Amino acid sequence: VGEQIPELRAIVQSNLLADSVADFDLYVAMKGAPAPILYRRKGNPLGQDVLDRLNAHDVEGLYIDAQEEPEYYRYIEHNLRDILSDTKTPLDQKSELMYGAAQNLMQEAFSDPRTSNCVERSGALVQSTINTLLYEDGALHELLKVASFDYYTYTHSVNVFTFSVSLAMRLELCDGDTLLEFGMGTLLHDIGKYKIDSSIVNCRGKLSQDQWVEMKRHPEYGDSILRENGLVPGIALDVVRHHHEKLTGSGYPDGLKNGEIKQLVRVCTIADIFDALTTRRAYKSAVPSFPALKLMKEEMSEELDQQYFGEFVAMMGSS
Numbered sequence: 001v002g003e004q005i006p007e008l009r010a011i012v013q014s015n016l017l018a019d020s021v022a023d024f025d026l027y028v029a030m031k032g033a034p035a036p037i038l039y040r041r042k043g044n045p046l047g048q049d050v051l052d053r054l055n056a057h058d059v060e061g062l063y064i065d066a067q068e069e070p071e072y073y074r075y076i077e078h079n080l081r082d083i084l085s086d087t088k089t090p091l092d093q094k095s096e097l098m099y100g101a102a103q104n105l106m107q108e109a110f111s112d113p114r115t116s117n118c119v120e121r122s123g124a125l126v127q128s129t130i131n132t133l134l135y136e137d138g139a140l141h142e143l144l145k146v147a148s149f150d151y152y153t154y155t156h157s158v159n160v161f162t163f164s165v166s167l168a169m170r171l172e173l174c175d176g177d178t179l180l181e182f183g184m185g186t187l188l189h190d191i192g193k194y195k196i197d198s199s200i201v202n203c204r205g206k207l208s209q210d211q212w213v214e215m216k217r218h219p220e221y222g223d224s225i226l227r228e229n230g231l232v233p234g235i236a237l238d239v240v241r242h243h244h245e246k247l248t249g250s251g252y253p254d255g256l257k258n259g260e261i262k263q264l265v266r267v268c269t270i271a272d273i274f275d276a277l278t279t280r281r282a283y284k285s286a287v288p289s290f291p292a293l294k295l296m297k298e299e300m301s302e303e304l305d306q307q308y309f310g311e312f313v314a315m316m317g318s319s
């Protein structure tokens, strides 16, 4: 009573699962009431009776404290498998939750890969997302609709993961286990930027020669971060280390060429470049999808796998 109501974010009731414990305060707007009120404090289990009451007709909306969005998305991440397998939840809502949970995980990963336990958590999240992409028609389309067009390293990571896994599925390049490992690699492909000074990573202008040299170390830094975290499958390491290699041999860090670059790595490279072009940054506006694909075709045809690129164009056209 008398407590200040914080800035609120609306959430959907079907995301709350019976007998789960929410780590965030829950607010409700009752019909006719002037403002939402605190309904359930964090840490209390959400019994079926609580959820039933929320379903009552006089409840108009459900909210969380905007400050507690990370806790909310961690809750979603924790329950993601159940949420996604619920056939009553519409696909657009599932996509929003998947994207939100992945984005939140990546935000934590880039603030500290070790304490966030990001490798293990990304495995579970990638598996749930792959299942949805595999079994729900239109899932890619819905995910692309919620994707952010503002460039942050964490949103970029989620976008690249979405494009890469969808393209690898379309090309039928690997079995399910490898696809999971590949998905983890694409989600974490830029994790090495964690080790680079944020004044370089978030630089709004052109990088100096020295800054650029440092920036180009992120694949190697990523490789070592993942090794330090153990239990990282080979193809994920390949993706992290080699996503900036080019078929012409002019990429970095190892200057691999042609057959030396694995098929799945080539997929991630295409997704990575496309997302970098089509997102907005402080110093550049976003290029729309079609001109971006045209530019990639005209200026990077030697560097990228042309067959995969052709499939990528077809996939973007049909989703």
Ligand SMILES: [Fe+2]
Pocket: 189, 190, 218, 243, 244
């Ligand atoms: Fe990168």
Ligand SMILES: [Fe+2]
Pocket: 156, 160, 189, 190, 272
């Ligand atoms: Fe990237």
